[in-house]
Each structure stands twice: as C-alpha cells, then as structure tokens.
Amino acid sequence: MKFLLIEDNQELAHAVMNRMQLDGHVIDHAPNISDAVAFSDTGDYDLILLDIMLPDGDGRDFLTRHRAGEKDTPVIVLTARSQVSDRISMLDMGADDYVTKPFDHAELQARCRAVLRRKARTAQSVIRRGNVALDPVAGHIEVAGKTVTLRNREFRLLELLFNAPGQVFSKQKLVDRLFSYDDDVSENAVEVYIARLRKHLDPSNVSITTLRGFGYRLDHG
Template identity: 40%
Template sequence: MRILLVEDDPALAEALLSLLTSAGYAVDLVHDGEAARTLVAAERFDLMILDLNLPELDGLSVLRAMRAQGNTAAVMILTARGAPEDRVRGLDLGADDYMAKPFDVREFEARVRSLLRRQAGLRSSVVTLGRLTLDLTTRQFMADGQAIDLPPRERALLELLHMRAGKVVAKDTIMQSLTSLDDMLSDNAIEQYVSRLRRRLAPLGLVLRTVRGIGYLLEKPAEAP
C-alpha cells in the first residue's frame, strides 16, 4: 500500500515516516501543499495523510483540487485545527477521516489500517482465501494456523494480491503500490517475487497466474466435483 504524507513539521514528518515505513507501507513525504497537489495528480496513492496548515498551498485547497480531478484515494486530515467547523469543512470537501493533533499513535495506526481496508473494499480485518489468512491488523499471514514469514517486499506484494484475490492486478499497480519515488523496482524484480510466492502458495492449493501483458491473478482453484 502506498501513502502520501503531507506534513510541514520536520520532526513530526520524520516520526510518521519512520512509523509508516516500519509497518511496511511505501511512503512519499512532501512538506508543502503545492508539492502535494502536483504529486497526487501524477502518481497513484491508496491514502494521503494531509496537514492543513501548509506553506505554498493550504491542505483544504489540495483536497479540493484532488477531488475535482476525480481522485478517489482515501484522505486523512491530520492537523492542529480541531474546531468543529474545521472538521465539518474538511469532511464536506471529501476527507474520509479527520484527526486532531496531538494524537495517540495507536489510534493513528488503527485509523490508517481502517482507511486502507475500506479503500480496498474490505469490511473485515481478516481476509481468508482457502487455507491462507491475512490479518490486516498485524499484517500477518497464516496458513493452517501457522504464521508465514516473508521478506517485506514479498509480504507487501502478497498482501496486495490477496486483498484483490480473483481480480487481475496490473504490473503498473504493483509498481506504484509497492514503491515510493525513492525506490526502484524493475519488471524482472516483480517476476522474481511472483515466482517465489508461487512456490510458497502451491502447497496451499492457491494459484498465482500470470496474465500475459497485463499483470497477475491470485485465485483459489475450483474444487474437484
């Protein structure tokens, strides 16, 4: 999952960046509203965490421009402006959540998970496909009750495919969901990750298919009659 963090306080920005990347998210950080407006128009994000008091362009203007362009990425406003009229205005302009500073880190993490779950069209924090289960709260995969340990990039890829099981996930979507602007991920690297996951999933009866020229599809094979 890819997140755009828009925060002009250097200390808070670095703390949130560390928190989110440690949780396995691909995160891009910008410090002013104009940079945020430009980046969100050019790149795909699952979630934007948006301060309101920003240099160059205020957060509400960023949000207004984003929604006017038809961008449906989830938006959490994270700001010191916690008055009811500020909350109402932010939500009316299209924010999905509004959190006032100072905040509890555990609540912040829970809200991020909730927004990403909602963005993926999931109601439950536990997603099961055949013998494979993903707990979105802990971001842990389980198979037959046993935890599956995966390298971070493979775990992120499997999470993306698992949450969209039964649907083709395009290579471009994988590239943008798994990497920030500071990362490099080639087609060959994606194919290697897919190959490793395919070997891990085969004993569980799951099929990870390559849809030539488009992307990949994770599915549970039909049961034999």
C-alpha cells in the same frame, strides 16, 4: 501500506517518514499541493496525511478535490488549528480523522492504525480465494487451514493480487505500489517477492501466473 505525506515542514516530514518506515510502510512526501496532486493522480495510496497550511494553498482545497474525484483513500489531517469548529468542518469535508500539532508520533501511528482498521473492516474482514484466506486486519494468511505470517511487502503484494483476481498487474505497477518514488529498486525486486509468495502458496489451490511481457495474475480453483 503505502502512504502519501503532504507537509511543507521538512523537519516534521522527515520525522514522520522515519517513524512510518520503521513500521514497514512505504511513504511518499509532497511538500506542497502541486506535488500532492501529481502524486495522488498517478499513484495508489492506502492513506494520506494532509497538512492544512501549505506554501501554495490550503490543504482543504486538496481534500475537496480528492473527494470530488470519488477517491476513498482515507485522509488524516495534520492541523495546528485547535478550534472545534475547524475540526468539525474538516471532518464534514471528508477527512477521516485529524491530529492537532504538535503531536506525539505514537498518537499519529495509533490513529493511522485505527483508520486503516476501519477501512479494512468496511471493505471486507477476510478475503478468501480458493482455500487461502487473507486477513488484512491481522496481517496474515491461512493456507489450507494453516496460518502463515508474511513479511510486510510480501503481504501487501498478495493483498493487491487478492483484491483483483484475474487482473494482470505489470511489474512496473507492482513496483509503484510496493515502493516509494525515492526507493532505488528495479523490477527484479518484484520477481523475488513473487517467488517467495509462490512457496507460501504451494500447498494451496491458489497460484500466481506469469504472463510474459505483461505481468502477473492471481488464479484459484
């Protein structure tokens, strides 16, 4: 999964990023609202972790703007405010959950998993293309009835393609979804993951088609 962390406390931000990366997630960090808006307007994220007190404004303004744009990316608020009324107001504004500072990182990770599970179940529990079934909750696929476990980025790449069959994804678009802005990777990395996925899909009637000069497309029988 790809996360956006909006947090001005550098020490806390690095701690959260390290824990999330250990779980296999890609995470971009915005220390203020201005950077957060730039990230969210140009990138696609599976989850946003949002601090409230930021150097250039109130995180609730970002949340209001985010929901006004009809984006359904889940948002977990990181807040030092313990009043019940404050937490209720943030949920009413569109937050999916909140964690009160100081928090245990294991609790934050658990809340992230819970929010992502709810979104996956609301969207669709299992995605089927041809004779391949992708389970976003369990994190594996079934190819012609046989369970196949993929590496984290392989799974996320296939999930992107599964959610938009027939749509062409450029290499740069896939790099943006699979890696953070700080990762030093080339578009060749996408070719490696595509090659691995093709091996996994070989027994199926699902294929990843290369359109030279344009990108990749998922096709199925």
